[in-house]
Amino acid sequence: MSGSDPSKEEFWRWQEYHRIVPDIKWSSKDVITAGVDVGSVGSKAAVMVNGKAYSWGITRTGANSPESANKALDYALKDTGLKVSDLKFIVGTGYGRVNVPMANKAITEIACHAKGANYIWGPSVRTVLDVGGQDIKAIKIDETGRVVSFLMNDKCAAGTGRGMEVFADLLQIPIEDIGEISLTVEKEPEPVSCTCVAFAKTEAMGLLRKGWSKEKVLAAYTRAMAVRMANLINRVGLERELVVTGGQSKNRGIVSRIETILGVKCLPMPNWREDGLDPMVAGALGAALIGKALYEKAQKT
Amino acid sequence: MITHYGYCDGSGEYYVVVDSDRCSGCGECVKICPEKALELVTEFIDLEDKTVAAVTEDKRKKIKYTCAACKPETNQTPCVLSCKTKAITCIWNPK
Amino acid sequence: MITCGMDLGTQRVKAVILKDGKVVGRAQGFSGFDPTKAAEKAVSDALKEANLTLSDVKHFSATGSAVDMAPYANSTVSMMGADAKAGVFLVPAARTIIDVGAEEARALKCDEKGIMVDFVVNERCAAGAGAFIEAMSRALEVKLEEMGPLSLKAERASPINASCVIFGESDVVSLIHRQESKPEIARAVFDAMADRVSSMIHRLGVNPEVVLVGGVAKDVGFVASLNRKLGLSVVIPEYPDYVGALGAALTAASRAAKEAQ
Numbered sequence: 001m002s003g004s005d006p007s008k009e010e011f012w013r014w015q016e017y018h019r020i021v022p023d024i025k026w027s028s029k030d031v032i033t034a035g036v037d038v039g040s041v042g043s044k045a046a047v048m049v050n051g052k053a054y055s056w057g058i059t060r061t062g063a064n065s066p067e068s069a070n071k072a073l074d075y076a077l078k079d080t081g082l083k084v085s086d087l088k089f090i091v092g093t094g095y096g097r098v099n100v101p102m103a104n105k106a107i108t109e110i111a112c113h114a115k116g117a118n119y120i121w122g123p124s125v126r127t128v129l130d131v132g133g134q135d136i137k138a139i140k141i142d143e144t145g146r147v148v149s150f151l152m153n154d155k156c157a158a159g160t161g162r163g164m165e166v167f168a169d170l171l172q173i174p175i176e177d178i179g180e181i182s183l184t185v186e187k188e189p190e191p192v193s194c195t196c197v198a199f200a201k202t203e204a205m206g207l208l209r210k211g212w213s214k215e216k217v218l219a220a221y222t223r224a225m226a227v228r229m230a231n232l233i234n235r236v237g238l239e240r241e242l243v244v245t246g247g248q249s250k251n252r253g254i255v256s257r258i259e260t261i262l263g264v265k266c267l268p269m270p271n272w273r274e275d276g277l278d279p280m281v282a283g284a285l286g287a288a289l290i291g292k293a294l295y296e297k298a299q300k301t
Numbered sequence: 302m303i304t305h306y307g308y309c310d311g312s313g314e315y316y317v318v319v320d321s322d323r324c325s326g327c328g329e330c331v332k333i334c335p336e337k338a339l340e341l342v343t344e345f346i347d348l349e350d351k352t353v354a355a356v357t358e359d360k361r362k363k364i365k366y367t368c369a370a371c372k373p374e375t376n377q378t379p380c381v382l383s384c385k386t387k388a389i390t391c392i393w394n395p396k
Numbered sequence: 397m398i399t400c401g402m403d404l405g406t407q408r409v410k411a412v413i414l415k416d417g418k419v420v421g422r423a424q425g426f427s428g429f430d431p432t433k434a435a436e437k438a439v440s441d442a443l444k445e446a447n448l449t450l451s452d453v454k455h456f457s458a459t460g461s462a463v464d465m466a467p468y469a470n471s472t473v474s475m476m477g478a479d480a481k482a483g484v485f486l487v488p489a490a491r492t493i494i495d496v497g498a499e500e501a502r503a504l505k506c507d508e509k510g511i512m513v514d515f516v517v518n519e520r521c522a523a524g525a526g527a528f529i530e531a532m533s534r535a536l537e538v539k540l541e542e543m544g545p546l547s548l549k550a551e552r553a554s555p556i557n558a559s560c561v562i563f564g565e566s567d568v569v570s571l572i573h574r575q576e577s578k579p580e581i582a583r584a585v586f587d588a589m590a591d592r593v594s595s596m597i598h599r600l601g602v603n604p605e606v607v608l609v610g611g612v613a614k615d616v617g618f619v620a621s622l623n624r625k626l627g628l629s630v631v632i633p634e635y636p637d638y639v640g641a642l643g644a645a646l647t648a649a650s651r652a653a654k655e656a657q
Contacts, residue, residue, distance in 0.1 A: 024324070074385055084322070087643070103343075107345045108345060109343070111345055134563065135568075145315055146302075146347070147302040149302065149303040149305075150302060150303065150304050150305065151304075151316065152305075152306035152353065153308050154308075154362070155308035155310060155361070155362040155559045155560060156308060156310035156521070156559070156560055157560050157561075157562035157563055158310070158311070160562075162563070162566060163562055166562055169360065194311060194394055194520065195310065195311035195520070196310065196311040196520060196521050196522050196561075197561070197562050197564065198522035198527050198528075198531060198561040199311070199499065199520070199522055219329075228309070231314070232309060235305065235309070235314070235316075236303075236305070240343075275545055290348075293348055294348060308559075309519050310520070310560075311520035311521045312519055312521050313520075325575070346441070362516045362559040363559065363592075363595040366595040366596050366598055366599060367595070367598070369516065369599040395609040396520065
């Protein structure tokens with residue numbers, strides 16, 4: 001649960017929104033499945049018609065996860081004419097295998113996220129770095145979106161959205177600008193020596209006293225965080241193509257440094273406003289796809 | 302799939318790694334672990350539920366301390382040696 | 397035989413003057429931007445207390461994270477070695493010594509001669525070190541020295557994240573929003589510290605007597621939580637924050653004695 005000032009709109013929180021892809025029409029003959037992904041901050045639901053993304057919604061997770069799940073699914077179904085009973089299979093997923101009461105099956109978020117990444121970016125994506133508010137995940141997948149190798153770091157805040165927010169506060173730079181500002185330095189400084197955010201703060205204050213500009217300190221810190229993330233990616237094994245998802249995917253300072261360190265360019269964000277492949281919904285999309293596969297498997301037996 | 306249980310922080314990286322494709326779910330490592338840090342869980346792989354070994358939730362963020370006595374840097378810990386399918390390994394890189 | 401031990405910590409420098417096996421002077425100061433100068437002042441203050449001068453000192457030994465910046469040092473000793481030496485000197489029955497400093501924590505197992513047989517360290521991570529308590533006290537808007545007494549008023553605590561200062565801080569803010577009382581939140585902070593420290597020392601086996609040293613040993617809140625977690629009462633020597641410097645002074649004495657032979 002984030003402890004930031006509730007009146008401050010967190011940069012990586014998206015607006016609650018809901019979308020329907022206009023040129024898809026559903027009928028009762030179609031295999032209509034849904035995925036519901038209840039995260040610690042946002043709840044997402046996606047509806048697929050024969051394995052094609054049809055509608056989805058993102059809402060804020062409330063205090064109660066079954067309620068959040070229901071709210072997200074209802075939001076995804078809004079204005080589609082579909083009822084929950086029209087859905088042939090519902091897969092629930094999310095933070096800590098939360099309670100999605102109407103789900104036919106609960107599946108770990110990693111499997112769903114991987115499948116969703118494969119759906120959004122295509123079979124060429126093999127390595128996914130997901131930088132969330134409170135954790136960092138590195139996922140290696142195959143061409144079908146099956147998870148090959150996975151690690152999650154939620155022990156240490158370094159690099160997470162929360163850790164970056166603390167540093168932005170220290171330097172009094174708006175969180176949404178830290179990426180761009182970190183790239184304004186003429187010469188890239190050495191990374192800060194401390195990975196630990198608490199100690200990096202002290203180190204940063206020392207650098208500022210020494211006369212370093214805020215931009216230079218930010219660059220040094222961002223570099224250290226990018227090194228850390230590159231290490232996590234290498235731990236699961238870097239394989240092209242690489243994508244960065246989650247809140248910090250919007251931080252160009254992080255993404256460009258990761259690209260430099262690893263010597264690869266990340267696949268760009270899809271044009272989600274047009275074709276609706278919003279990476280935020282990757283988990284829910286993947287869940288809906290797995291739901292389709294499970295439904296079809298059950299039909300065969 | 303390969304799951305890395307543990308963490309990387311300022312002091313180094315410490316993971317107990319389970320390959321659920323190789324894991325038979327026999328539970329030998331669970332029995333032999335002196336810290337009771339392992340358990341059998343259900344993992345959803347290839348549209349099936351499979352029983353595999355995992356590090357318990359409460360030990361994952363303190364794995365550096367939990368596993369220290371077994372000398373994971375040697376990768377010859379009781380859990381590793383007990384596994385007939387070589388499904389479990391240790392990655393231990395203190396700075 | 398007069399020796400001097402200096403402990404240059406990340407926050408404070410400590411100096412101890414030892415005369416024929418007894419502490420005759422001790423002083424400390426903030427490390428600040430110039431730990432060498434701070435150490436010189438601490439040594440000078442300690443000597444003043446002992447009614448001695450620099451030239452009276454036979455051997456200077458230094459320890460601490462900033463040991464390279466120590467003035468006058470004839471030799472250095474590891475923090476672990478200093479803790480072991482001083483721990484057994486102060487508490488002859490000591491077999492487990494836990495040292496929680498501002499930025500690092502360590503623990504060692506020793507035999508009856510004060511020889512260290514095993515050790516563990518927590519470094520480069522603020523969780524489980526004094527920095528954790530400091531950060532939480534800021535989040536709680538309570539003076540650091542008031543955290544301990546405040547926490548003793550609580551009879552329960554909601555658990556907070558113990559593995560990271562940043563996540564712990566978020567949890568403290570959440571507890572504040574949930575309107576939990578300050579004493580209970582303070583206790584949660586110390587429980588988290590105790591949890592982390594006890595995990596760290598677990599593999600040593602907790603053999604009594606368990607001696608707690610370092611600056612954080614002065615904090616009654618931490619001591620209470622640690623005792624609860626370990627299920628025993630840790631022994632805290634007088635002046636626990638001077639243990640490193642004392643260990644260095646004792647080491648200086650044995651080295652000087654060897655040199656004299």
